[in-house]
Amino acid sequence: MKKLGSEGVISPIWNWKITAASFSLLIFVLFLAISFGPVPLEFQKIIRTLFGLPGGLTGQERTLLIDLRLPRALLAVIVGAALATSGAVYQTVFRNPLADPYLLGAAAGAGLGATIAITSAGADLYSLLPIFSFFGAILAVLVSFFISGKFFAEPNSLLLSGIAVGSFATAVQTYLQQRNSSSLRPVYSWILGELTVANWQKVTWSSIYIFIALTILITVSKQLDGLMLTDEEAFSLGINPNRLRVIAVIAATLATATAVSASGLIGFVGIVVPHLVRGITHRVTNRGLLTIALVGASFLVLADLGARTLLSPAELPIGVITAFVGAPFFLVVLRKKRLVSK
């Protein structure tokens, strides 16, 4: 990378070629994901099929592509982008490099919602689970907001009330699980995260909410840099910090709640991806938010590819893969002291 200021002029803070490169990476990874698997699909034939040209995939292969692999890969794109972006935004808003999308009780709330769906809905759990977990996540974050009266004065108070609400929701979830021991397995499976139940309906509704949330976040992303300073400094730079914080938290929560309800709890994406992008680019500016979204999407598509091919024909929960990559990554980052001040 060219040294900054080598010509007496500071290089632009963000190089949009990085964003273009991350978009290319996503397209490449996406094609990789839909062509690899127990039944490999030829690259050229996929292209021909997608563009309706002759010489494409056979009927069975086509069903495999259109009904299984494509919605699954696209769900990974949507969920990966949502979690990575929300993580980056929470880290900025709470001025905490270890903040993740599940910080404000969204995960525990979604978990409680999912557990209620599983323990009370019985066989029809998957049709109700996304709705229950979505509202569980939203409700938990709203309660966190409500309890944290001092949110506008001190962001950390919201963070602490999020932890308290999360603990309470987890306690209720555990109680329900203990009372319905037959539900332990599906709840556990959901907690580890899964994209196996992806279908076009799920892709459609989750993409609508996540598109809205990410559009809001990317629109305000440039101003988010001001939230890394004190509120007075942000004000002096033309920002209304409280209003911006509320917009960012609501949009990031909408994205997180949708992602959780679509795919369960997939950990580490919201921490690993933002730090990976910041580490490579040596930039913490939120102008990189679109890039973080694209890399997050690529990361989860690759993780899902690993989840369904490493022990093929059996599948690993995707959360195991992201944690397997995420935990050592975290240690490396901490070791390099990139996250901590001296």
Next chain:
Amino acid sequence: MIKVEDLNVRFGQKEILKDINVEIEHSKWTCLVGPNGAGKTTFLKTLLGSQSYSGSITDSGAEVYGNHDRNVAFVPQQPQIPIGMSVSEYVMLGRSKRDGWGNESKKSRTLVADILKLTGLFGMLNQFVSQLSGGEMQRALIARALAQEPTLILLDEPTSALDLHHQIAVLNNIELLKERGVTIVSTMHDITLAAMYAEKIVVMQEGKVLLSGTSDFVIHSPELQVAFENRISVFTLDSGRQVIVAKKDLSN
């Protein structure tokens, strides 16, 4: 001219600033002095426009509260240091309001390079701000304020936690702003330094203004002794410069 009339600030039941009436001249350095808890930082925040108040503060006739049309730089005593942000990125934030967030112009990038050279930070522009020493961080804050090209700069204890050498270096950097016609309002613990640099001193105690005037006038006023509960002494050096030191208080 910044006119402060009947200014009152309350945090709940507590009165922080009480009936303040002061005039701050443009292109001059005004320094707020007084013991801890006198309300100096709150006064700075009200001048910035981020703190609600009753009464009136007008800058060139416009009320300042919530006013984003002014170009005011604020240098806090305890800055929030963004982890992983480079010095150049940090100083470039100062251009955000002028260029629009996320759109730094080539002129801005050249200006920031010049400012980094001026403040002696050009050699460390790729370094993380979290790795800077106290003195370097103060210079980075001043550099960001310079990049903002403000009409008014508010500095909260700009020399606290710095050794004497760095105090002078930072204050000289602030003087650069005054030479460019910028109005400066700062708080400062060290009254000697305040008298050296500021044209006007405002003495505060328990949320009130005890007196204000030229540095020479304030230093020799009995009210200054009152503000510091008679615990300071004023000496005049052979050079004619006044030095204010704390009395050795045997009663405590």
